[in-house]
Amino acid sequence: MSAAIWVEKLSKQYKLxxxxxxxxxxxxxxxxxxxxxxxxxxxxxxALRDVSLSVQHGETVGIIGRNGAGKSTLLKILSxxxxxxxGSTGIDGRVISLLEVGTGxxxxxxxxxxxxxxxxxxxxxxxxxxxxxxxxxEFSGLEKFIDTxxxxxxxxxxxxxxxxxxxxxxxxxxxxxxxxAVGDAEFQKKxxxxxxxxxxxxxxxxxxxxxxxxxxxxxERCIWIDHGEVHMDGKxxxxxxxxxxxxxxxxxxxxxxEGTQNRRGNGxxxxxxxxxxxxxxxxxxxxxxxxxxxxxxxxxxxxxxxFPSFGFRMHTETGALVxxxxxxxxxxxxxxxxxxxxxxxxxxxxxxxxxxxYTISLWVTDQAGGLVYDNVExxxxxxxxxxxxxxxNFVIDGRFGIVFFPQKWNLVGMSGRSEHSLSSSVDLRESxxxxxx
Amino acid sequence: xxxxxxxxxRDFIAEFWRYRELLYFFAWRDIKVRYRQALLGxxxxxxxxxxxxxxxxxxxxxxxxxxxxxxxYPVFSYCALLPWTYFSVVIGLASNSLIHNHTLxxxxxxxxxxxxxxxxxxxxxxxxxxxxxxxxxxxxxxxKVSWLLLLTPLAVLLMVMLTLGVSMFLAAISVRYRDVKYVxxxxxxxxxxxxxxxxPVTMVPKRFRPILxxxxxxxxxxxxxxxxxxxQPVDFKLIGVSIGLTFVVFAGGLRYFRKSxxxxxxxx
Numbered sequence: 001m002s003a004a005i006w007v008e009k010l011s012k013q014y015k016l017x018x019x020x021x022x023x024x025x026x027x028x029x030x031x032x033x034x035x036x037x038x039x040x041x042x043x044x045x046x047a048l049r050d051v052s053l054s055v056q057h058g059e060t061v062g063i064i065g066r067n068g069a070g071k072s073t074l075l076k077i078l079s080x081x082x083x084x085x086x087g088s089t090g091i092d093g094r095v096i097s098l099l100e101v102g103t104g105x106x107x108x109x110x111x112x113x114x115x116x117x118x119x120x121x122x123x124x125x126x127x128x129x130x131x132x133x134x135x136x137x138e139f140s141g142l143e144k145f146i147d148t149x150x151x152x153x154x155x156x157x158x159x160x161x162x163x164x165x166x167x168x169x170x171x172x173x174x175x176x177x178x179x180x181a182v183g184d185a186e187f188q189k190k191x192x193x194x195x196x197x198x199x200x201x202x203x204x205x206x207x208x209x210x211x212x213x214x215x216x217x218x219x220e221r222c223i224w225i226d227h228g229e230v231h232m233d234g235k236x237x238x239x240x241x242x243x244x245x246x247x248x249x250x251x252x253x254x255x256x257x258e259g260t261q262n263r264r265g266n267g268x269x270x271x272x273x274x275x276x277x278x279x280x281x282x283x284x285x286x287x288x289x290x291x292x293x294x295x296x297x298x299x300x301x302x303x304x305x306x307f308p309s310f311g312f313r314m315h316t317e318t319g320a321l322v323x324x325x326x327x328x329x330x331x332x333x334x335x336x337x338x339x340x341x342x343x344x345x346x347x348x349x350x351x352x353x354x355x356x357x358y359t360i361s362l363w364v365t366d367q368a369g370g371l372v373y374d375n376v377e378x379x380x381x382x383x384x385x386x387x388x389x390x391x392x393n394f395v396i397d398g399r400f401g402i403v404f405f406p407q408k409w410n411l412v413g414m415s416g417r418s419e420h421s422l423s424s425s426v427d428l429r430e431s432x433x434x435x436x437x
Numbered sequence: 438x439x440x441x442x443x444x445x446x447r448d449f450i451a452e453f454w455r456y457r458e459l460l461y462f463f464a465w466r467d468i469k470v471r472y473r474q475a476l477l478g479x480x481x482x483x484x485x486x487x488x489x490x491x492x493x494x495x496x497x498x499x500x501x502x503x504x505x506x507x508x509x510y511p512v513f514s515y516c517a518l519l520p521w522t523y524f525s526v527v528i529g530l531a532s533n534s535l536i537h538n539h540t541l542x543x544x545x546x547x548x549x550x551x552x553x554x555x556x557x558x559x560x561x562x563x564x565x566x567x568x569x570x571x572x573x574x575x576x577x578x579x580x581k582v583s584w585l586l587l588l589t590p591l592a593v594l595l596m597v598m599l600t601l602g603v604s605m606f607l608a609a610i611s612v613r614y615r616d617v618k619y620v621x622x623x624x625x626x627x628x629x630x631x632x633x634x635x636x637p638v639t640m641v642p643k644r645f646r647p648i649l650x651x652x653x654x655x656x657x658x659x660x661x662x663x664x665x666x667x668x669q670p671v672d673f674k675l676i677g678v679s680i681g682l683t684f685v686v687f688a689g690g691l692r693y694f695r696k697s698x699x700x701x702x703x704x705x
Contacts, residue, residue: 080546
């Protein structure tokens with residue numbers, strides 16, 4: 001294997017502040033004899049500092065890092081859009097960089113015309129576009145609108161058209177910036193499938209994304225860039241785990257409930273906060289489907305109470321009840337609670353929720369549930385990130401439902417013998433379909 | 438060092454050639470977009486210079502009795518207005534071409550020079566349409582043409598080179614200073630009167646003509662008159678200077694563009 005992309009001691013400096021002095025500023029500067037004085041220190045920012053790396057042919061490499069870490073700058077330099085202050089880069093092969101979907105679309109032109117224009121801008125020869133035109137139009141699913149000026153397109157339609165062109169480029173090396181951040185779930189799946197397909201045909205892919213699950217699935221190797229430097233470079237799983245760990249340390253995540261308006265109850269005991277922890281007791285900022293989670297209810301007892309019952313309820317964003325549980329459901333009796341602050345933990349071995357936002361309500365009542373001490377409605381939003389809880393290389397996100405069950409497919413019955421029963425089930429389906437007609 | 442520069446130039450030309458299809462697409466886009474949703478469509482390409490010619494013919498030809506080297510004044514002025522319209526319209530559009538396409542410049546690589554060049558290429562269509570009107574006028578006035586007509590392609594080439602040189606310079610400088618947009622209309626107007634377009638060069642006193650020769654637009658319009666109209670007096674020495682300056686403008690514009698293009702994406 002040889003290097004497809006190499007980067008050597010790359011640094012990029014940006015000047016901050018007065019990026020664009022007008023001619024007037026320059027002229028008035030000359031009048032004031034500015035050039036005789038010492039130049040004021042210009043504020044600068046090193047977007048990249050001494051970055052060296054190389055990517056082999058056929059490798060798929062993910063690049064992760066916080067916003068402003070320098071990921072996009074690196075891609076822009078590799079794409080020759082901007083130039084480094086120091087250092088050099090090299091690329092071996094036909095490279096296509098996709099920093100945006102639908103670059104160069106013109107509102108006044110029709111969908112078809114824009115396919116030609118966009119293809120040409122991305123480096124696809126006209127002959128090639130012509131050859132693939134039908135496939136591109138079909139892929140976009142916009143057959144009916146293809147001769148309409150795209151100023152009448154919705155943003156989703158533009159995205160589909162742009163991506164349809166991108167999916168038919170045939171590069172040796174593909175550089176992709178966060179394209180997954182836009183578009184709906186279906187669009188994202190299409191993107192991932194296309195990248196997966198390219199990967200399967202041994203292309204080199206450099207892939208920036210904030211979707212860590214996608215990076216983990218697509219890339220065997222991952223580079224973590226922080227403050228313009230390569231912070232870590234290695235196996236995706238390891239890098240992503242460390243990266244997520246660093247995000248956790250940065251802020252203790254306790255959702256403050258003191259100021260919540262949406263509460264009722266007599267106030268003998270009040271919730272102060274809700275915290276999400278790992279089993280080791282570390283505050284979690286990111287919670288992924290299938291993670292073990294400890295929910296810690298912080299409260300403060302103001303007057304003595306006996307036999308309280310603590311509980312919580314979780315809704316989806318659209319208002320469907322996911323679960324409701326309490327200490328009394330578990331048959332737990334709490335004779336008394338000490339005055340002052342304290343906390344109660346709810347341990348979840350495997351949070352079998354799929355990626356989505358969930359709202360949580362908390363309450364504490366007397367044993368019968370008739371007397372409400374404190375009740376905060378929809379006070380906390382739990383955001384669950386996509387992951388691959390089945391241990392495959394397939395991201396299971398919110399498209400596949402709200403929950404997943406601990407499960408196993410059993411293929412024992414599929415060995416030759418049971419052919420008969422399989423075919424009969426197909427027959428059944430066919431006859432059902434016939435009946436429906 | 439000299440070798441290096443030679444190689445860079447060769448690389449630049451090779452890359453330009455590789456991207457020729459995109460150049461064509463930029464020009465095609467400009468043309469497609471320009472007259473879309475315009476009722477009269479491409480007829481605007483004729484209407485604009487025609488209107489200018491009628492205006493000048495009315496004011497200067499009829500009212501002021503401007504001399505015109507023995508050619509009917511409408512043809513005399515239109516013959517110079519033809520390259521002038523191309524020049525002034527294209528530099529106006531091309532100086533904004535980079536700014537208008539800033540989303541492209543910050544998102545995808547291609548030789549940046551394709552943008553002003555595409556505008557100049559697209560302008561040639563309007564030029565060709567407007568030239569048909571000149572042919573019609575020459576037939577109408579029964580003007581004879583000489584063998585110099587064969588040199589017209591050279592005059593067109595000169596016109597494109599001058600326009601491109603100025604366009605590249607203005608496009609590059611307006612990335613940094615948006616003031617160009619405001620200054621340009623004045624400059625164009627000033628230049629229209631500083632160039633012998635609506636008046637013959639013979640009206641300029643002899644001692645001032647060397648100064649006139651420093652204006653390459655003179656070379657541009659007079660080479661058109663010399664090629665297309667019969668019996669035009671040509672001062673080869675002065676016109677030669679003016680034409681020579683065209684090459685200087687082209688080379689200078691390209692050089693400035695190439696020097697500043699590396700920072701386009703950062704400051705646009």
